[in-house]
Each structure stands twice: as C-alpha cells, then as structure tokens.
Amino acid sequence: MTTQNIQAEQFDMTRPLPVVQPWSEAFWAGAREGKLLMQHCKACSAVIFYPRKFCPECWSADIEWRQASGKATVYTFSTAYDMVEPRFWADIPYTIAYVDLAEGPRLMTRIVECAPEAIKIGMAVEVVFHKLDDQFSLPFFRPVAK
Numbered sequence: 001m002t003t004q005n006i007q008a009e010q011f012d013m014t015r016p017l018p019v020v021q022p023w024s025e026a027f028w029a030g031a032r033e034g035k036l037l038m039q040h041c042k043a044c045s046a047v048i049f050y051p052r053k054f055c056p057e058c059w060s061a062d063i064e065w066r067q068a069s070g071k072a073t074v075y076t077f078s079t080a081y082d083m084v085e086p087r088f089w090a091d092i093p094y095t096i097a098y099v100d101l102a103e104g105p106r107l108m109t110r111i112v113e114c115a116p117e118a119i120k121i122g123m124a125v126e127v128v129f130h131k132l133d134d135q136f137s138l139p140f141f142r143p144v145a146k
C-alpha cells in the first residue's frame with residue numbers, strides 16, 4: 001500500500017460539484033450539450049462571465065445567452081504535480097489555466113490533451129467538454145490542431 005492510499009483513507013475523496021444558481025442554470029444546460037454559453041448585455045453589449053443576474057458594466061438586467069466560439073488563448077497557467085487537495089490526487093499532473101476567450105472574457109479552466117511542458121502562454125486553445133455526470137460537463141481547453 002502506498003503512502004497516498006493510506007492518506008486517502010483519512011480524507012473525503014468525493015469530487016466537489018458546481019453549485020448551480022438560477023442565473024447560471026443556462027450555462028450548465030449549455031455545457032451538457034457541448035455549448036459554451038456567455039451572457040451578453042443587450043443594453044451595453046458587454047460579454048459577461050461568470051454568469052450574473054445583472055450586467056457588471058451597466059447594471060442592466062437585460063441579458064441574453066449566446067454561444068461562444070470556444071476559441072481562446074492561454075493567458076497564464078500552473079501545473080500541479082503534487083501537494084493538491086486529496087480529491088484531485090487522481091488527476092495529477094493537471095494544469096489549471098486562465099484563458100482569454102475570443103469574445104473577451106477570461107475564465108479559469110484546465111488545459112487537457114497536452115503535455116504540461118508543451119503548454120505556452122499565448123497558445124491557441126479550443127473548448128472541449130469533460131462530462132462529470134449527467135448534470136455537469138466542465139469546459140476545459142485543448143490545443144487547436146494545426
């Protein structure tokens with residue numbers, strides 16, 4: 001038995017799931033269908049992420065959902081090789097990143113389908129959804145095929 005197995009018995013290994021709010025339901029419904037949805041403010045044209053009840057730029061509640069292109073570039077990233085929350089041990093090594101969507105918003109995600117040492121700031125990535133269960137699919141990003 002490895003040290004990690006002994007330690008795992010001492011921790012809750014249940015994966016945390018997103019908390020859905022009424023104003024974020026559409027985002028998660030879209031993700032289930034493989035669509036990355038962003039809120040657009042009809043009053044000032046701001047593209048909004050994370051989901052909110054009001055536009056953070058002008059406080060309008062006149063907001064609609066539109067599908068984003070899924071294209072983005074890596075703004076920054078960090079790869080975890082060790083010393084992470086026990087519930088994520090099974091995933092290491094994994095890379096957390098901020099990516100800038102073509103539509104403007106910057107979002108925190110994971111970079112997948114790429115060796116950590118090959119990830120570069122500014123690299124072109126595209127969304128790919130990872131299904132957690134019947135309710136949740138998470139938008140991760142992978143390098144754009146050349």
Ligand SMILES: [Zn+2]
Nearest residue numbers: 041044055058
């Ligand atoms: Zn606005």
